Amino acid sequence: MPPEDDLLAGALDLTGRITTASNATFFGTIDGVEVVYKPVAGESPLWDFPDGDLASREVAAYLVSQTFGWNVVPRTWLRDGPMGPGMVQLWQDADPEQDAVDLVSSDAVPDDWRRVLEGRDENDRLVSLIHEDSTALRRMAVFDIVVNNADRKGAHILPMRDGHRHGVDHGLTFHTDHKLRTVLWGWIGDELSADELAGIDRVSAALDGDLGDILSGLLTPAELAALAARCDRLRTRARFPEPEGEMPAVPWPLF
Numbered sequence: 433m434p435p436e437d438d439l440l441a442g443a444l445d446l447t448g449r450i451t452t453a454s455n456a457t458f459f460g461t462i463d464g465v466e467v468v469y470k471p472v473a474g475e476s477p478l479w480d481f482p483d484g485d486l487a488s489r490e491v492a493a494y495l496v497s498q499t500f501g502w503n504v505v506p507r508t509w510l511r512d513g514p515m516g517p518g519m520v521q522l523w524q525d526a527d528p529e530q531d532a533v534d535l536v537s538s539d540a541v542p543d544d545w546r547r548v549l550e551g552r553d554e555n556d557r558l559v560s561l562i563h564e565d566s567t568a569l570r571r572m573a574v575f576d577i578v579v580n581n582a583d584r585k586g587a588h589i590l591p592m593r594d595g596h597r598h599g600v601d602h603g604l605t606f607h608t609d610h611k612l613r614t615v616l617w618g619w620i621g622d623e624l625s626a627d628e629l630a631g632i633d634r635v636s637a638a639l640d641g642d643l644g645d646i647l648s649g650l651l652t653p654a655e656l657a658a659l660a661a662r663c664d665r666l667r668t669r670a671r672f673p674e675p676e677g678e679m680p681a682v683p684w685p686l687f
């Protein structure tokens with residue numbers, strides 16, 4: 433890995449584009465290190481999020497992830513690139529042989545997986561959206577609740593060969609209104625573990641110190657206050673929440 437200064441200021445060379453992304457998203461390298469680059473100029477306007485700050489939210493999500501200490505979000509930072517300022521994130525080689533989230537026939541749900549919802553496919557067969565029951569995925573679900581992730585699709589979960597799971601695409605986070613849309617609803621009502629509660633405590637404490645100071649340059653005061661309130665609420669309840677409000681509980685598409 434190159435020194436930090438090289439990642440921040442070294443030449444960012446584009447090598448390709450992810451054409452399925454809703455915002456301009458490019459592959460690139462910095463001194464041979466593979467990265468993803470999302471320029472602010474390529475962000476599509478949204479009706480419910482401010483224009484031009486999705487990159488900042490991605491970096492804020494990384495900083496919260498680091499404070500949790502669970503390595504949910506890959507290293508993410510802001511810097512200039514060929515198309516102007518944007519978000520840069522270390523590329524992750526996910527294992528194509530693994531799926532942390534799946535859509536299967538409802539009579540074929542593995543015993544150690546969690547069922548999220550059921551529906552019917554194009555042939556009117558009953559199918560279930562499911563996800564694995566793992567420590568890494570539970571941690572990601574806790575992280576999503578705290579950052580108010582409005583877009584946790586199955587494809588935004590990267591299963592790594594060593595069993596770790598990375599989460600990516602965190603532009604739709606930190607809204608002051610409840611926006612949690614996720615495929616990770618399998619633990620509704622379950623008690624949070626001591627490890628998960630300790631992670632929330634680390635974030636809450638850091639918001640009163642260095643983390644809060646850094647996030648103040650990326651989020652609004654109202655968004656920071658809402659973040660702290662979500663930590664307090666989740667810590668007090670100490671259980672995975674259920675969907676609330678009239679908004680959809682899952683993103684679309686699911687993957």
